[in-house]
Amino acid sequence: MGFIEEIKRSFCLDQGIAEPVYRAVIFGDGGAYVENVKAIIKYSCEEVLLSLKSGGLKISGSELYIKKYCAGDVVVCGKITTIQRT
Amino acid sequence: MRKDNDNSKDLGLYCVYEVYGLNTERFMNAVKKRGVTLYDIKKYSNKRLRLAVKFTESQKFFAIAEELCYNIKKVGEKGRAKQMFCLFSSLGLIIGAIAFILIAVLANDFILDINYYGSGKIYHREVQEYLSGKGVEEYKRFSDIDLAMIEDGILADNEHLSFASCTKHGNKLLIELVLSSEKVKGLNGNVYQMHSTENGVVESVKVYRGTAVVSVGDMVREGDLLVDGYAVIKDQTIKINVLASITLAVEKTYEYKLVGDDEQENAEIFALAEVGDEDIISTQVQKIPLEGEYLYKVTVKYRRVLYAG
Numbered sequence: 190m191g192f193i194e195e196i197k198r199s200f201c202l203d204q205g206i207a208e209p210v211y212r213a214v215i216f217g218d219g220g221a222y223v224e225n226v227k228a229i230i231k232y233s234c235e236e237v238l239l240s241l242k243s244g245g246l247k248i249s250g251s252e253l254y255i256k257k258y259c260a261g262d263v264v265v266c267g268k269i270t271t272i273q274r275t
Numbered sequence: 276m277r278k279d280n281d282n283s284k285d286l287g288l289y290c291v292y293e294v295y296g297l298n299t300e301r302f303m304n305a306v307k308k309r310g311v312t313l314y315d316i317k318k319y320s321n322k323r324l325r326l327a328v329k330f331t332e333s334q335k336f337f338a339i340a341e342e343l344c345y346n347i348k349k350v351g352e353k354g355r356a357k358q359m360f361c362l363f364s365s366l367g368l369i370i371g372a373i374a375f376i377l378i379a380v381l382a383n384d385f386i387l388d389i390n391y392y393g394s395g396k397i398y399h400r401e402v403q404e405y406l407s408g409k410g411v412e413e414y415k416r417f418s419d420i421d422l423a424m425i426e427d428g429i430l431a432d433n434e435h436l437s438f439a440s441c442t443k444h445g446n447k448l449l450i451e452l453v454l455s456s457e458k459v460k461g462l463n464g465n466v467y468q469m470h471s472t473e474n475g476v477v478e479s480v481k482v483y484r485g486t487a488v489v490s491v492g493d494m495v496r497e498g499d500l501l502v503d504g505y506a507v508i509k510d511q512t513i514k515i516n517v518l519a520s521i522t523l524a525v526e527k528t529y530e531y532k533l534v535g536d537d538e539q540e541n542a543e544i545f546a547l548a549e550v551g552d553e554d555i556i557s558t559q560v561q562k563i564p565l566e567g568e569y570l571y572k573v574t575v576k577y578r579r580v581l582y583a584g
Contacts, residue, residue, distance in 0.1 A: 228304040232318055258303060259312035 210242045213272065220256070220266040221248060229258070237265050238275070245275040287356040288330040289314060295346040299324040302345050311336050327353065330360070384416045387446040395436045395452025402439075402452065405432045417443055466517045467504035469583035471495045475523035478578060485517035485583075495523065502583060518584035524556065525579050531571045536562070542571035553577040 212224040223239060223246060230245065231238035232255065237248040253267035294302055299318065303326075306313060314327040328336045330352070340347045352360055362369060389406070391399040406412065409428060411420050422441040429439040429452070438453035469485070477493045485502045489495060502519040505512050529546040531538075539560040547555065556576040563570040 229300050255316035
């Protein structure tokens with residue numbers, strides 16, 4: 190069984206449910222890469238609020254800056270303390 | 276990470292802009308929606324944002340900003356190709372600088388002036404003649420001459436100099452000349468007559484001031500008047516000091532009594548030592564046997580230059 194299929198099974202996503210609406214990869218405390226972002230709602234050095242296809246994602250920390258923003262992908266760098274779903 | 280969807284070429288060069296306006300997030304979303312990737316986005320205040328865009332997407336970015344009525348200002352460039360970009364953007368300057376350097380290098384190779392200095396400077400005309408013969412003149416090239424060889428040549432050509440140095444100083448050729456340690460007699464201006472100090476035949480007469488009373492070929496004795504201190508100007512006789520040089524061909528005989536019968540050479544050496552540093556014309560040695568020894572008669576003919584002044 191493939192790796193992705195195993196992940197889906199552990200998260201109970203293998204029963205006809207659509208692909209995950211976003212994917213977030215966190216690199217220690219130094220950065221986060223988020224896929225399938227619709228737009229940036231708010232951006233400041235302490236908080237980045239992203240709009241996803243359903244819902245939103247809030248990244249909190251300090252000295253935050255956006256390393257790259259292109260179609261659907263956002264890379265946020267800085268001292269990340271919290272990532273929470275909104 | 277997904278591959279970039281934009282097809283723009285990555286030259287390794289990014290343009291950095293500052294965006295001014297309210298709701299900068301709206302601006303970022305609009306730009307992203309139109310396919311322009313934004314890099315290194317930093318917010319400095321509610322109305323000021325700094326970001327970077329690929330060089331190839333700059334024009335598109337400008338157009339979007341204008342359409343959205345945001346003020347943008349280009350801050351600079353960054354990336355690994357930044358130096359090349361700066362180079363090509365001021366190509367005219369680079370070409371001008373290269374042309375200037377080439378001209379300066381070439382022009383520096385030409386001799387524009389030759390300066391003489393030092394105690395031997397009084398012989399600069401002789402040195403100049405020698406240099407002209409060796410092709411060292413103004414508007415010739417330094418790279419065509421060997422300065423060390425020139426220095427040796429100047430010394431060999433002029434016996435009055437003990438040191439010569441040639442150095443390049445920009446476009447000037449500086450030549451230092453030092454007189455030899457021989458004492459050079461000075462003129463005192465108090466001589467009103469010139470008398471002969473030797474017996475001989477006059478070979479040359481050079482009178483700069485005064486009146487010569489002998490001519491070439493005359494036989495003179497020691498003490499004879501050679502140049503008198505007067506000049507005739509418009510039927511008037513004026514007393515002046517003498518400045519002249521006369522060359523005499525002098526003949527002297529030296530006798531040596533020696534025991535050996537093969538001492539001609541030694542006798543000649545003794546005689547020449549007595550004559551000194553004169554210009555020798557000829558020597559003749561005669562051997563006369565005496566009782567138990569020999570008499571060597573050495574006749575030396577030489578030139579003696581007499582000076583007055």
